[in-house]
Structures are given as structure tokens and as C-alpha cells.
Amino acid sequence: MIEHKQTILLAPALSNSSCWRGGITASWTGPGPGELVRATLILALSLGILCANLLVICVINSRRYSKYIHAQPRYLLTSLASNDLAIGLLVTPFGFLPAVYGCWPYGEVVCQIQALLRGALTQQSAVILVCMAIDRYVCMLHPHRYHRHSSKKGCVAVMSTTWIASVAVFGALVLPRGGYYFNGSGLLACDPFFARASLRILACCCFYFPTTMVLMYCYGSAFHVNKLRLKRVVCVNTPEVVSGGHIERLVAHERRLSTSASRTMAAMSLGFIVMVTPWTIQEVVAACTGSKPPPFLDFLATWLALSNSFWNPFLYWLLNNHFRRISRELLYTKILCRPKPLGPKQHCCATSTGGLDVCSIGGLDLSGMERCSMDRCSMGRCSSLSLANTPPPLPWETGHGGCGDSTLT
Known part of the structure; x- marks a missing residue:
């Protein structure tokens, strides 16, 4: 009988990739066009991740956006944006100087921490996406159970537990000596090192x-529920009877909400799959064959996967009208210190306080009512007309229901 023993791999010595080998500064040559292109891409992606996720955190936690999103999806989106922000702050920028000079200039302790954060933060992003998908699934298909068991404390507890678990798992892999190495062709920073090929495959597959x-x-x-065209509200936590002509408005609102939710969720899930698939295939093939991918393909696949931290907030901005409008308002009023821009649908009754608009009660667009203009109505007449014709508030406007964000991201 022939026994097949799995080969134990050893991590490359960091001193061989250090910019100070043996205490002597290595000879740095001028960067070529390829190195400058790589460094520019890394810098641009890092800045994009930071700015995009900061915008998401500020907008979805602002008072103006509170009527379009509920507590649990807001916490999940904030957790995802905060995790992606940490990637853009603690992982991706460290590849800039190695991309220019081809060596690791930060020392061994920083390399060890970098490898730990690289593994834990990317795994936590996947866990948060899973939690968001389960949250939306239960809300759409089992609304009564969702509202009975969902809570802010539970959401925070789940995010904290998964984060601690991710750090613990990768800490056990990285903290022992030889559990990290400088990836000079792909990440251009420090990555976790797996002593066995099976562990590398298992980490990628998980x-x-x-x-x-x-x-x-x-x-x-969620797409299936959206196609059913239900004749009753599917996302309320208390049975409420809607009488008169309000049932048509209720059903129309739910259909618009479901369509927007399905589109946004499908785009975000497709973005993750598209960005991460090439890197996963590359890692599995390299581990199975024992070969090393070409540096260009390794760099492209690795940074394409990391760019998912930028595409998540971009897709949210692209498919959410309320998010775009409030983002522009915050940009003009807080950053540029200019008056709030007037959109094509704004008129004399719009307020600049960021609260409840006189002609748009509780987030409901009263498009069927008489529109007022600056030349033929006064503010007082428009206010009395709108308030007199406003129907009773719907369940999601009073805080008694709804399954979260207007896009259910």
C-alpha cells in the first residue's frame, strides 16, 4: 500500500520581500508604466470605497431618510457599509506602495495585522450579505413571523457575533508564525497563508x-412573490381593514415597492457573484494544481473581488430614487454650502426643513391633486388644500408595519 501524505507548505519569508533586507535598504528602481497603472487603480479604488460607503452611512442614518427605511434593514446596511469602509481604510490602501516599488515597506507586525483584516473583513462582508438576504426573505414571505421576532438588539447581536467569529477563525490561522505572507502579484499586500491546499480550497468554498x-x-x-400580484398587503404586522378607494392605492404602493425591492436585491446579489467568481475559480484551480497564476490575472481577479465594496453602495445609489435625492441635498447643503437644488417635481409647497412636506404627506406623492405654482396660488391656500384632501395614513406611514426600506435592499 502506498500512503499519500498531504504536503505541508511553508510561507515565503517576509524578509525576502521586504524593502529593508537584512537591515540594509534595498535598491529601489524607478517604477515603470505597469507599476504606475496598478498603483493608480489601487488609489482610485480605495478613494471610491471610502467616499461611497461614507455617503451610504450618512444618508441612511439621516433624519430625512428615516421615513423610507426601518430599523433592522438600516442596521444591516450600516453594518455592510461600515465593513466595506474598513476594507477601503485598512486593507486596500496598503497595496499602493508595494505596487510602485514591488516590496513590503511596513514591517512584519503590520503584515500580520493586514492578513488578519484581509481575511476577516472579506468573510464578514459575505456574512452580512447572507443576513440581509435572509432578512428580506422572511419579510417578504413570512411577514407576521418577521415582525414578531425582528428587533434592533437581535440585529446588533447577530452582527457582533459574526464579526467576533470571523476574527477568531482567521486569527487562529494568521497569528501563528507562518500564517501570513506578502502576496506580491495579486493583493500586493499581506494575505493569509494556508499550510495545506485543502484548507485553501475550504476557505474559498466557505x-x-x-x-x-x-x-x-x-x-x-422575492421575485416569485413579486409576480403573484397579491390583492392584500404582504408586509404588515397587524391585520388592518382598508375600506373605500384606498385599497387600490395600497395595492399599487405594494406592487411598486416589491418591484423596486426585487430589482435592487437582484442587482446587489449579481454584483457579488460577478465580482467574486473569477477570484474563487483562480484560487481553487491554483490550489488543486499547485501552480501559480500569471501576475496580471492574479492582480485582476483579486482587485475585481475587492471592488465589490465599491459596487454595493453604487448599485444602491443607482436604483434608489430617495437615496439619490437626499444624497444630492446633503452634498449641496452640507458640503458645498449651497441651497437645496430644486428638482423637476418640486413646487411652491416643498419645504426645505427636511421634514414633512406640505404637499407630500408621509412620503405619499399626491400627484392626482391640484398642483400649485408660484404664480397662481399662495402657500396658505396650497397647505389647506392638501391637508383637506389627504387620506388617512397607511400602516407603514404610522410605524405599524412595512418590511423595511422602500427598496428592501
């Missing part, structure tokens, strides 16, 4: 396949 399957199943179910 990161990719469970996340992809949960996203596809949950969001596919």
Missing part, C-alpha cells in the same frame, strides 16, 4: 458557495 446559494434562493423567492 466564502463563495454558501453566500451565492443563499442569495440566489432568497432573491429568487
Whole structure:
């Protein structure tokens, strides 16, 4: 009988990739065009991740946006944006100087911390996406159970527990000596090192396949619910009877909400799959064959996967009208110190306080009512007309229901 023993791999010595080898400064040559292109891409992506996720955190936690999103999805989106912000602040910028000079200039302790954060933060992003998918699935298909068990404390507890678990798992891999190495062709920073090829394959599969399957199943179910065209409210936590002509408005609102939710969730799940798939395939093939991918393909696949931290907030901005409008208002009023821009649908009754508009009660667009203009009505007449014709508030306007964000991201 022939025994097949798995080969134990050893991490490359960091001193061989250090810019100060043996205490002597290595000879740095001038960067070529390829190195400058790589460094420019890394810098641009890092700045994009920071700015985009800061915008998401500020907008979805602002008072103006509170009527379009509920507590639990807001916490999940804030957790995802905060995790992506940490990637843009603590992971991606460290690849700038190695991309220019081709060596690691920060020392061994920083390399060890970098490898730990690289593994824990990317895994936590996948876990948050799974939690968001499950949250939206339960809300769309089992609304009564969702509102009975969902809570702010539970959401915070789940995010904290998963973060501690991610750090603990990768800490056990990275903290021992030889658990990290300088990836000079892909990340251009320090990555976790797996002593066995099977561990490398297992880490890639645990990161990719469970996340992809949960996203596809949950969001596919959401599309199915959207096609049913239900004649009753599917996202309220208390049975309320809607009489008169309000049922048509209620059903129309729910259909618009479901359509926007399905589109946004499908785009975000597709973005994760598209960005992470090439890197997963590359890692599995390299681990199975024992070969090393070409530096260009390694760099492209690795940074394409990291760019998912930028595309998540970009897709949210692209598919959410309320988010775009409030983002522009915050940009003009807080950053540029200019008056709030007037959109095509704003008129004499719009307020600049960021609260309840006189002609738009509780987030409801009263498009069927008489529109007022600056030349033929006064503010007082418009206010009395709108308030007199406003129907009773709907359940989601009074805080008694609804399944979260108007896009259910």
C-alpha cells in the first residue's frame, strides 16, 4: 500500500520581500508604466470605497431618510457599509506602495495585522450579505413571523457575533508564525497563508458557495412573490381593514415597492457573484494544481473581488430614487454650502426643513391633486388644500408595519 501524505507548505519569508533586507535598504528602481497603472487603480479604488460607503452611512442614518427605511434593514446596511469602509481604510490602501516599488515597506507586525483584516473583513462582508438576504426573505414571505421576532438588539447581536467569529477563525490561522505572507502579484499586500491546499480550497468554498446559494434562493423567492400580484398587503404586522378607494392605492404602493425591492436585491446579489467568481475559480484551480497564476490575472481577479465594496453602495445609489435625492441635498447643503437644488417635481409647497412636506404627506406623492405654482396660488391656500384632501395614513406611514426600506435592499 502506498500512503499519500498531504504536503505541508511553508510561507515565503517576509524578509525576502521586504524593502529593508537584512537591515540594509534595498535598491529601489524607478517604477515603470505597469507599476504606475496598478498603483493608480489601487488609489482610485480605495478613494471610491471610502467616499461611497461614507455617503451610504450618512444618508441612511439621516433624519430625512428615516421615513423610507426601518430599523433592522438600516442596521444591516450600516453594518455592510461600515465593513466595506474598513476594507477601503485598512486593507486596500496598503497595496499602493508595494505596487510602485514591488516590496513590503511596513514591517512584519503590520503584515500580520493586514492578513488578519484581509481575511476577516472579506468573510464578514459575505456574512452580512447572507443576513440581509435572509432578512428580506422572511419579510417578504413570512411577514407576521418577521415582525414578531425582528428587533434592533437581535440585529446588533447577530452582527457582533459574526464579526467576533470571523476574527477568531482567521486569527487562529494568521497569528501563528507562518500564517501570513506578502502576496506580491495579486493583493500586493499581506494575505493569509494556508499550510495545506485543502484548507485553501475550504476557505474559498466557505466564502463563495454558501453566500451565492443563499442569495440566489432568497432573491429568487422575492421575485416569485413579486409576480403573484397579491390583492392584500404582504408586509404588515397587524391585520388592518382598508375600506373605500384606498385599497387600490395600497395595492399599487405594494406592487411598486416589491418591484423596486426585487430589482435592487437582484442587482446587489449579481454584483457579488460577478465580482467574486473569477477570484474563487483562480484560487481553487491554483490550489488543486499547485501552480501559480500569471501576475496580471492574479492582480485582476483579486482587485475585481475587492471592488465589490465599491459596487454595493453604487448599485444602491443607482436604483434608489430617495437615496439619490437626499444624497444630492446633503452634498449641496452640507458640503458645498449651497441651497437645496430644486428638482423637476418640486413646487411652491416643498419645504426645505427636511421634514414633512406640505404637499407630500408621509412620503405619499399626491400627484392626482391640484398642483400649485408660484404664480397662481399662495402657500396658505396650497397647505389647506392638501391637508383637506389627504387620506388617512397607511400602516407603514404610522410605524405599524412595512418590511423595511422602500427598496428592501
